[in-house]
Amino acid sequence: MKQLRLKLYTIDMKYVRNLAKADNNVMSVSPQVNKNIRPFVGILILLDEKKYCIPLSSPKKKFESKKNTVDFIKITHPTIKNEKGANKVIGALNINNMLPIDESLLTPIDMKIHGNDSPQTIAYKELLKDQLAFCQSNKELILKRANKLYDIVENHPDKNINLVKRCCQFAKLERVLSDYLNKK
Numbered sequence: 001m002k003q004l005r006l007k008l009y010t011i012d013m014k015y016v017r018n019l020a021k022a023d024n025n026v027m028s029v030s031p032q033v034n035k036n037i038r039p040f041v042g043i044l045i046l047l048d049e050k051k052y053c054i055p056l057s058s059p060k061k062k063f064e065s066k067k068n069t070v071d072f073i074k075i076t077h078p079t080i081k082n083e084k085g086a087n088k089v090i091g092a093l094n095i096n097n098m099l100p101i102d103e104s105l106l107t108p109i110d111m112k113i114h115g116n117d118s119p120q121t122i123a124y125k126e127l128l129k130d131q132l133a134f135c136q137s138n139k140e141l142i143l144k145r146a147n148k149l150y151d152i153v154e155n156h157p158d159k160n161i162n163l164v165k166r167c168c169q170f171a172k173l174e175r176v177l178s179d180y181l182n183k184k
Contacts, residue, residue, distance in 0.1 A: 006135045006142075008039045008128055009053060012105040015180055019099060022176045025168045027055045027097045039109055039128060040101075041093065041135050044146050050174065052146065053101045056131060057092040064089055070149050071096035071167060073142065075134045091131045093142065095149050096167040100177045104184075 020026040040053035056075075057063075063074050064082065072094060076087035111125045111132070135142060149163075154171055157164045 006041050006044075006132065006139055008041055008056070008109040008111065008132055009106040010109060011040055011053060011099065011101065012107075015105045015177075016099070018180055019168075019173050019176055022172055023169050025097060025166065026099065026173070027094065039131075040099070041132070041142075044098070044143055046147055046150055051101050051103070052098045052150075053106070054098040054142070054146065055094050057094055058127075059090050060092075063092050066092075070145050070152070071163060073138070073145065075131050077130055078133070078137075090127060090134075093135070095142075095146055096163075098146060098149075098168065098170075100170065100174045102177060102181055104181075 016026065020028070039056045041056055044052045044054065046052055066072065066074065068074055072092060074089050075091040075093065077090050078087065080088040080090075082088045109128065111128050113122055113125055117125070149167065150170055152160055153164050153167045153169070
């Protein structure tokens with residue numbers, strides 16, 4: 001297995017809109033709903049050298065009771081505990097919404113704290129750093145789940161119809177990526 005170094009990116013909005021036209025499960029990057037800076041963790045190398053990015057979700061109360069599954073991983077803080085004594089949930093990886101990607105469509109997220117950053121921006125960058133640290137320390141699990149989910153959706157969709165319904169149509173989106181790159 002290749003050594004992976006996960007990073008955080010934003011993805012070209014026009015490209016994501018093209019994907020969304022082809023598949024309703026593509027997560028929004030709309031500036032109107034304040035999702036234009038949605039971070040994605042990546043790059044994940046799948047079975048036959050395809051590159052994918054997985055969208056991060058900000059922390060939500062409902063994640064506390066949600067279980068990790070093949071298509072969803074809670075991101076927890078390594079030292080901060082919640083009121084029940086478990087590691088505090090600081091986000092989630094929506095593997096079911098991973099997107100095929102070409103590196104030319106990625107912009108790395110600057111997580112360096114600058115002197116002119118607002119307290120809100122600093123807090124956001126600290127959260128991203130904690131989320132990325134979780135992803136780095138769990139990259140083998142993330143890669144394993146991404147590959148397993150890809151295999152289920154593309155090769156065995158009849159075995160878990162409910163799971164497949166909430167996943168992006170990976171092969172279809174790969175064709176959209178190919179068409180998009182050919183038009184550029």
